[in-house]
Amino acid sequence: MDRSAELERLRSLFLSAPESDATRTLMVIGSLVLIAIVLWLVRRRALREEHTPIWIAISVGLAIVSLVPGMLGTITRWIGAWTPASTLFFLGEVCLVALCLSFAIRHSRTSVEIRQLGQEVAVLRATLDELDLDRAD
Amino acid sequence: MSEAASGMGTANPNARGLVIMPARNEATRIGDVVDGVSRALPGARVLVIDDDSEDATVEVARAAGAAVAPLPIHLGYGGALQTGYHFAVRTSCAWLIQMDSDGQHRPEDLPALLAPVLEGRCDLAIGSRFVPREDEMPGYEMDAVRSLGRRSLALLGRLGGVRVTDPTSGLQAMNTAALELFTSSWYPVDYPDIDVLLLAHRRGLRLCEVPVTMRPSPRPSMLHSGWMPVYYAYRMLLSLWALSAIPRRESPEPGSDSQGG
Numbered sequence: 108m109d110r111s112a113e114l115e116r117l118r119s120l121f122l123s124a125p126e127s128d129a130t131r132t133l134m135v136i137g138s139l140v141l142i143a144i145v146l147w148l149v150r151r152r153a154l155r156e157e158h159t160p161i162w163i164a165i166s167v168g169l170a171i172v173s174l175v176p177g178m179l180g181t182i183t184r185w186i187g188a189w190t191p192a193s194t195l196f197f198l199g200e201v202c203l204v205a206l207c208l209s210f211a212i213r214h215s216r217t218s219v220e221i222r223q224l225g226q227e228v229a230v231l232r233a234t235l236d237e238l239d240l241d242r243a244d
Numbered sequence: 245m246s247e248a249a250s251g252m253g254t255a256n257p258n259a260r261g262l263v264i265m266p267a268r269n270e271a272t273r274i275g276d277v278v279d280g281v282s283r284a285l286p287g288a289r290v291l292v293i294d295d296d297s298e299d300a301t302v303e304v305a306r307a308a309g310a311a312v313a314p315l316p317i318h319l320g321y322g323g324a325l326q327t328g329y330h331f332a333v334r335t336s337c338a339w340l341i342q343m344d345s346d347g348q349h350r351p352e353d354l355p356a357l358l359a360p361v362l363e364g365r366c367d368l369a370i371g372s373r374f375v376p377r378e379d380e381m382p383g384y385e386m387d388a389v390r391s392l393g394r395r396s397l398a399l400l401g402r403l404g405g406v407r408v409t410d411p412t413s414g415l416q417a418m419n420t421a422a423l424e425l426f427t428s429s430w431y432p433v434d435y436p437d438i439d440v441l442l443l444a445h446r447r448g449l450r451l452c453e454v455p456v457t458m459r460p461s462p463r464p465s466m467l468h469s470g471w472m473p474v475y476y477a478y479r480m481l482l483s484l485w486a487l488s489a490i491p492r493r494e495s496p497e498p499g500s501d502s503q504g505g
Binding site for chain 2: 219222225226
């Protein structure tokens with residue numbers, strides 16, 4: 108009995124399953140809600156414009172994948188997954204890693220800026236100190 | 245570099261320089277250290293960089309006559325040192341000495357440490373416990389862990405073309421060329437160590453070592469605590485790898501970069 112041929116047959120069976128309308132609808136709604144939330148946060152000044160591109164890219168990407176028929180199945184075949192659900196999880200994880208990395212980069216930049224500000228404050232206060240010392244001489 | 249040497253001769257040369265001391269909770273010791281520096285280098289300005297101490301370090305240092313740069317947030321040793329470099333550049337200092345505020349470094353050693361920098365023989369002078377000296381001072385005792393750490397760092401330095409016997413020495417004197425480099429974004433703020441010396445070498449600064457005597461540090465070395473040595477080694481290797489991204493610059497006088505003291 109050829110196990111690999113059997114597995115391959117099983118996989119094509121999985122892939123040929125009709126796309127679930129419920130999943131598709133949920134994805135479309137999810138991506139639209141995400142875009143709406145991002146735009147609303149920008150309007151409320153709770154999210155600065157410079158932080159939005161990655162979020163917009165993710166929600167638009169999700170919308171495209173959910174709206175184009177057969178796209179999720181094609182991607183599933185490409186990446187060697189068995190079910191569209193695994194593909195969704197995989198893509199979601201890629202997005203999360205990308206977001207985390209972009210946060211880590213921003214965090215590094217912010218801590219450098221905080222350090223420079225702290226040093227600047229200390230230097231300015233030392234300058235005042237020296238002025239006081241000079242006056243005392 | 246000649247900036248330091250050309251400034252000599254006018255009034256008190258000590259007044260053109262700065263002695264910096266990063267300090268964190270050193271109220272009990274820093275007064276004596278500042279006093280000692282004022283005696284060893286009369287007229288020299290002393291700047292204590294207070295790394296967000298919780299004790300009276302700031303008041304004690306001011307009372308001893310030092311200017312104080314109080315950091316509003318805890319930055320660690322490297323961040324505090326760099327604050328001193330920034331202050332020196334801002335106030336147009338011709339030279340700078342950095343020393344520890346815990347009494348480990350002796351103010352009496354400062355003139356000898358500064359001499360090669362003032363004479364233009366090197367850009368960065370490192371006070372070393374391990375360069376043999378003529379007089380009869382007792383050698384510095386190191387336990388096995390510290391000794392191993394020192395030897396590994398010295399080996400790393402040699403691989404990068406820097407020959408130093410005391411790579412972890414915080415007692416250093418430098419001129420404006422070194423200050424310019426150390427106030428740039430290339431300065432490894434997290435754990436300045438052998439990577440600073442390699443950075444200096446890579447950017448064409450001339451290093452030399454001057455024999456000094458140090459008292460044992462009153463604090464336990466962080467190399468003794470649990471996983472810290474592993475983490476330290478990891479940070480150091482990462483820092484050295486990052487160093488390789490920095491463009492090289494040749495020394496103006498090639499071949500003059502070791503054993504100047």
